[in-house]
Amino acid sequence: MAKDYMPPSDFLRDLIDEDVEIEADDEATIARLLTLFRDADAANRDWAVFLLGQSEADTKAVRAALVAALDDADDGVRAEALVALAQRDGDLARPHxxxxxxxxxxxxTLFEAAALCAHPDLIKPLRGWLKATGDKEVDQLVVEAVAACEASAK
Structure with a gap:
């Protein structure tokens, strides 16, 4: 996310400004974030998914909301949801x-999610992205994802 990209939600801005870690047992905050996954504003959805993704929260409701966010109309929301899901359950995230x-x-972030999944069936499609992006940093993410997947094949 761009540094100046902020959500309109006061609640989300407060979480961001306070720079506090969301505790896995903070049910009220997590519930509020999950509600924002369905907000009309894409920036609110994006930040809610991102912030929840950075937390240790991992329940059936969290995973279900992340899976649902994979169908979001916004590319950024889908990307954040995929990484957050891969952090929690690589097998569930892998087909996505x-x-x-x-x-x-x-x-x-797709390549980050692929590295988190670290599964051999991702190697071939990842190799198709090697040096394909034209961005050295992104190309390095692809290399790391391929390496993680190859390591899991051994």
Whole structure:
């Protein structure tokens, strides 16, 4: 996310400004973030998914909301949801990563999600992205994702 990209939600801005870690047992904050996954404003949805993704919260409700966010109309929200899901359950995220790798363009976080999944069936589609982005930092993410997946094959 761009440094100056802020959500309109006062609640989300307060969480961001206070720079506090969301505790996994903070049910009220997590519930409020999950509600914002369905907000009309894409920036609110994006930040809610991002902030929850940075937390240790991992319940059935959190995973279900992350899976639902994979169908969001906004590319950024989907990308954040995929990384957050891969952090919690690589097997659940893997088919979504595989599908996303077949797109013509992707968010760089897709390669982070692929590395988190670290599964051999991602190697071939990832190799198709090697040096394909033209961005050295993103290309490095692809290299790291391929390495993680190759390591899991051993």
């Amino acid at each position: 990563v595989l599908e996303a790798l077949s797109a013509e363009s992707v968010y760089p």
